[in-house]
Amino acid sequence: MKRVLSVATSDSGAGAGIQADLKAFLRCGVYGTTAVVATTAQNTVGVTDIYPFPPGVAVGQIEAVAEDIGVDAVKTGMLFNAGIISAVAGAVRRLGLPNLVVDPVMVAESGAELLEPAAVETYKEELFPLARVLTPNVNEAFALLGEPVDEGGIEDCAAALLELGPEAVVVTGGHTSAGADLLYDGLRFERIEGPVHSSQNTHGAGCTHSSALASFLARGFGLLEAARRAREVASEAVGYGLAEIGAGAGPVHALGGVLERGGR
Ligand SMILES: Nc1ncnc2c1ncn2[C@@H]1O[C@H](COP(=O)(O)OP(=O)(O)O)[C@@H](O)[C@H]1O
Numbered sequence: 001m002k003r004v005l006s007v008a009t010s011d012s013g014a015g016a017g018i019q020a021d022l023k024a025f026l027r028c029g030v031y032g033t034t035a036v037v038a039t040t041a042q043n044t045v046g047v048t049d050i051y052p053f054p055p056g057v058a059v060g061q062i063e064a065v066a067e068d069i070g071v072d073a074v075k076t077g078m079l080f081n082a083g084i085i086s087a088v089a090g091a092v093r094r095l096g097l098p099n100l101v102v103d104p105v106m107v108a109e110s111g112a113e114l115l116e117p118a119a120v121e122t123y124k125e126e127l128f129p130l131a132r133v134l135t136p137n138v139n140e141a142f143a144l145l146g147e148p149v150d151e152g153g154i155e156d157c158a159a160a161l162l163e164l165g166p167e168a169v170v171v172t173g174g175h176t177s178a179g180a181d182l183l184y185d186g187l188r189f190e191r192i193e194g195p196v197h198s199s200q201n202t203h204g205a206g207c208t209h210s211s212a213l214a215s216f217l218a219r220g221f222g223l224l225e226a227a228r229r230a231r232e233v234a235s236e237a238v239g240y241g242l243a244e245i246g247a248g249a250g251p252v253h254a255l256g257g258v259l260e261r262g263g264r
């Protein structure tokens with residue numbers, strides 16, 4: 001079984017963050033491991049507290065996983081501050097960890113800031129150049145580039161993001177009218193389309209997508225096929241999103257389709 005490491009933050013409501021990543025790994029047929037870099041007091045309505053751990057805490061967990069279990073792909077999620085980003089980048093480089101998918105988590109579905117503004121530069125200087133794929137949503141793409149992105153300008157935006165150093169970019173389209181993701185690898189643009197669900201229960205969609213993408217890269221799929229499958233997994237998880245959990249945007253349900261097809 002392939003092994004995928006999530007370097008991310010805990011969501012007490014378990015819709016997003018490390019908890020969503022583990023559900024997505026199970027869904028995608030890989031063995032998931034975790035390096036928890038911070039914890040949030042969070043539910044479907046909002047984030048009430050963020051507690052970052054000292055950067056060395058992240059490094060110790062990454063080393064423990066790499067030394068014994070091994071790593072076929074890594075996904076980073078909410079890293080919160082410059083010190084953590086820098087420590088994670090150092091560990092990924094030193095240990096030579098493959099298939100790095102960087103999801104530059106900045107703002108929660110509920111509106112809370114999940115990245116200190118000063119940390120954007122550290123992302124650009126230290127982590128993006130190590131990434132196999134960068135997976136911002138349109139709002140994160142906007143924040144990273146510092147300029148408005150309209151739907152017609154997403155290709156230009158993906159091209160500008162590629163200049164920041166990753167091998168490829170997938171701008172996820174959950175917040176666009178067409179609901180398509182856009183893949184750019186420096187050679188061609190691929191629109192990744194599929195069903196668009198009207199569900200409001202999207203808490204954790206981005207985490208599920210980047211974890212699925214890392215899983216399919218670990219399993220040896222090419223980038224385009226991995227990105228197609230990741231959209232399918234994330235979209236299905238949104239389609240089975242759990243309206244009955246919490247009063248805000250309900251959590252996605254990564255295993256919803258699998259359980260239904262299995263007749264449970
Ligand atoms: N309503 C939806 N219907 C189908 N797929 C969706 C929907 N919302 C998000 N997705 C998919 O979930 C993934 C995450 O998308 P997005 O919502 O852009 O990220 P984030 O959760 O970080 O804001 C993408 O693959 C996107 O296409």
Ligand SMILES: Cc1ncc(COP(=O)(O)O)c(N)n1
Pocket residue numbers: 008009010011016017018040042077078105107108109114202203204205206207208
């Ligand atoms: C700990 C943590 N990590 C990430 C997100 C973003 O969630 P989404 O996947 O909905 O963009 C979150 N709300 N909390």
